[in-house]
Amino acid sequence: MNYLKLMIPVALLALAGCASKDGASSADGMGEGEIVDGDGVSTYGGSDGADGMATAIGDDRDNVIMNDRIVYFALNSAELDVASMELLKQHGRYLADNPGEKVRLEGHSDERGSREYNIGLGERRAVSVQSILLVQGASVDQLVTISFGEERPADLGVDEAAWAKNRRVELVYER
């Protein structure tokens, strides 16, 4: 585990905590998301300041993490193309920088061929994604692989275009 990598984000959070102490109710120990009644200082997510700082730094990364979470595969393959590798590197670095984050790697196949073998293909794809994330510094306990084989198609069509959309791994962040 690379502790040096963790130290900087933690330090930033600590600073953020100091900044918000003045105006917010975070000082009285209420958890994030609690609305304080009749206080005149109602804050939803007491550490407003901290949020602000974190968002300012991680803006682009958050967009990618939130919106670009699926990688696709060729028929019977678990190989990642260059664009997918680049995307996964970003996710990998995000996970490395945010050790509290956990992600489920959900692997899928298209509907052709045998169902249980397709469970295997989905898993192989999820493992392929997992390897990239680990190389980028994500830790093993942040990642879980699961395969749905052909059981959960994204596209119910019965043609090459639909099948291509189903051969995928989805990164599902547990938030």
Added chain:
Amino acid sequence: MRFIRAKLLLFVVVVSLSQALHAELTIEITKGQGEAVPIAIVPFGWQGQGASPFPIADVVASDLARSGRFSPVPESEMLQKPTTGADVDFSDWRILDTEVVVVGRINPQPDGGYLIEFRVFDVFRGEQLLGYRVTSDAAGMRRAAHQVSDLIFEKLTGIKGVASTRIAYVKVSGDRKKPVYQLIVADADGENVRVLLESRQSIMSPAWSPDGRKLAYVSFENGQSQVFVQELRSGARRRVSARKGINSAPSWSPDGRRLALTLSKGDGNLDIYMLELSNQVLTRLTSWPSIETEANWSVDGKEIYFTSDRSGGPQVYKVASAGGTPVRVTFEGNYNARPRISPDGARLAIVHNDRGNYRIAVVDAERAYTQVLTSGNQDESPAFAPNGELLIYASRAGGRGVLSTVSVDGRFEQKLAATQGEIREPSWSPFPIN
């Protein structure tokens, strides 16, 4: 506790609904009865008051038609409708080229049950081949009719009939974005549909225990694939494998004491394991980095067939259940998966890629000769009938999943479709144990 009660309530509600929905499955013969034997099952005579308690002849005719070997004469074409042997006029039947005539009677019994007697005649020789009596209570008449079918079938062909067997399958219905999955058991003719499990998550791979009392299956109800064993009569379920990662593709040993399973143990590598059900002892059978799955136990229990893509694409292998080096079994084509051994051990049914189409093929276990039996492009999940004569499998028709049955020689085919929703992953029960 509340959850379990709610689940039971749902089960009960669903069962009584399905009994009301009489025709939940439709059956359509789609190919060739060209060489089928013309047989007349004359409506059985009712010896009591009022209407006949049950259309035995209809059910028998339907059972024999679905075997692929018989072509029943429609009642409207019958020149006479005898109910005893003495009344049979063989010349009338020879005119129709009927080869076999079955006549019978239903007699009311003092205890409220029925005595069914029937006789089977060879038209050309003018001889009785079989005479039999079957008793039944009022509720068991459908089962009795299937018994009559099996007696006739076995007398005429020398092969045990499957009219009294059942099938299990998975049904998917409702909103396509949020479907409902059901594990269903029905009679082989599609009657008596019973929902065993209903879930919002996928159900896969139902497998009958050798004693016909339980089903093993895969359920995603807890978020990941896990293997359950459920007793049909009581509905009691036991979760038998919920190890980290994948738990899938269960197959029963012939003595019913072990399950072959696919596990990944959380390390992403699928392999075949054996699970002793009484004590949860697990034995690993393969340890290749490739995908090993879809185990199927041999008839004598000494070997396990399975799919492996070790060679670059899925092929069928077998390994000794006592452990050993796996041996490859299929060599024709680049995709051979999902092996199912025939009841006599002589053949393997597989999913085979035939020029880009996924079809059911049968491989001769000795000479590895492959014969493609079906003509769809997404055929899968083959299962033998316990007499080895027919294969049921999943295919697609009209844009949705249906089940099809094909005779092992490929000449006869029929289609089973749900009146709504999709059905898939069929498994054929063993012969009932009496």
